[in-house]
Amino acid sequence: xxxxxxxxxxxxxxxxxxxxxxxxxxxxxxxxxxxxxxxxxxxxxxxxxxxxxxxxxxxxxxxxxxxxxxxxxxxxxxxxxxxxxxxxxxxxxxxxxxxxxxxxxxxxxxxxxxxxxxx
Amino acid sequence: xxxxxxxxxxxxxxxxxxxxxxxxxxxxxxxxxxxxxxxxxxxxxxxxxxxxxxxxxxxxxxxxxxxxxxxxxxxxxxxxxxxxxxxxxxxxxxxxxxxxxxxxxxxxxxxxxxx
Numbered sequence: 001x002x003x004x005x006x007x008x009x010x011x012x013x014x015x016x017x018x019x020x021x022x023x024x025x026x027x028x029x030x031x032x033x034x035x036x037x038x039x040x041x042x043x044x045x046x047x048x049x050x051x052x053x054x055x056x057x058x059x060x061x062x063x064x065x066x067x068x069x070x071x072x073x074x075x076x077x078x079x080x081x082x083x084x085x086x087x088x089x090x091x092x093x094x095x096x097x098x099x100x101x102x103x104x105x106x107x108x109x110x111x112x113x114x115x116x117x118x119x
Numbered sequence: 120x121x122x123x124x125x126x127x128x129x130x131x132x133x134x135x136x137x138x139x140x141x142x143x144x145x146x147x148x149x150x151x152x153x154x155x156x157x158x159x160x161x162x163x164x165x166x167x168x169x170x171x172x173x174x175x176x177x178x179x180x181x182x183x184x185x186x187x188x189x190x191x192x193x194x195x196x197x198x199x200x201x202x203x204x205x206x207x208x209x210x211x212x213x214x215x216x217x218x219x220x221x222x223x224x225x226x227x228x229x230x231x232x233x234x
Contacts, residue, residue: 034220043210043224044164093164097220107154108220110164 003027004096006111013084013118021079021114023050023094029074030096034108035067038091047092050077084118091115121146123213125225132201133233139186140196140228142211150216153187153194158227159207167209170194172216201232 003026013019023033031052036044048069049057056069066088068080077096081088093113097106122145132138144153155167170178170187177185182199198205211225 032220034222043226044222045224046221049220091162093162095164095220107166107169108222109166110156113162113164115162 004094004109004111006094006114008114009112010115011117013116015085015118016083018080018082019084019116021081021092021094021116023077023079023096023111025075025096025098028096028098028100030077030098031074033071033077033094033096035069035077035079036093036095038093038113040091044093047079050079052077081116084116086118089116089118121148121213121215121223123211123223123225125209125211125228127228128226129229129231131231131233132198134201134203136201137197137199138201138230140198140209140211140230142194142196142225144192144194144211144213144223144225146192146213146215148215152214152216153185154212154214154222155183155185155194155196156210156212156224157205157207158210159204164210168196198230203232203234206230206232 005024007022033050035047038044047062050069050071052071058064071077095108095110124143151172153170157165157167168178168180168183184197186195208227210227213223
């Protein structure tokens with residue numbers, strides 16, 4: 001089945017630095033990928049939709065200058081948390097859809113997530 | 120705006136027994152999908168089951184089945200013959216058809232299967 005790989009699984013960074021998280025579709029091409037954020041004991045909240053070759057679409061309340069998204073190829077999307085602060089500490093999960101499995105409504109496949117801790 | 124409500128923060132069940140997790144949702148859309156995702160301690164989100172709103176027949180996947188009541192906007196998950204590996208957070212999710220991937224999640228139910 002479709003596999004989505006996310007790297008790193010854990011990262012600790014100092015306040016003020018930037019961190020890049022990668023999301024790769026391993027055996028399919030994804031023109032669209034999605035980035036979610038999950039606070040402890042909370043549900044997943046969609047942050048942004050990453051579109052290959054064009055600008056990402058951000059959900060209301062998500063700072064686009066703080067969470068930079070780049071979807072440079074059909075298999076890779078990156079999320080960069082810029083000038084990270086302790087309140088950015090969270091679990092970030094990406095997802096993608098294999099269009100060959102049913103088009104725009106085929107199920108989403110999720111990465112393993114990245115635990116970001118900002119000290 | 121769509122909302123998804125899971126009213127049971129935590130549940131437990133004995134191994135081999137059956138448990139039902141509740142989910143209700145609110146939407147004005149007529150074409151949509153409903154999902155149950157499982158998130159074990161590894162944090163990997165795993166699709167358990169999917170239901171198309173236009174289908175009246177309840178979806179089933181081995182030991183997992185749903186009771187989809189469209190008029191009542193209810194979508195419960197039944198797990199039969201519970202196994203220790205079923206211990207996880209379970210999230211109910213809504214997706215408007217054609218939205219590509221904007222999943223609206225409930226807050227989750229933590230299920231513990233006890234030996």
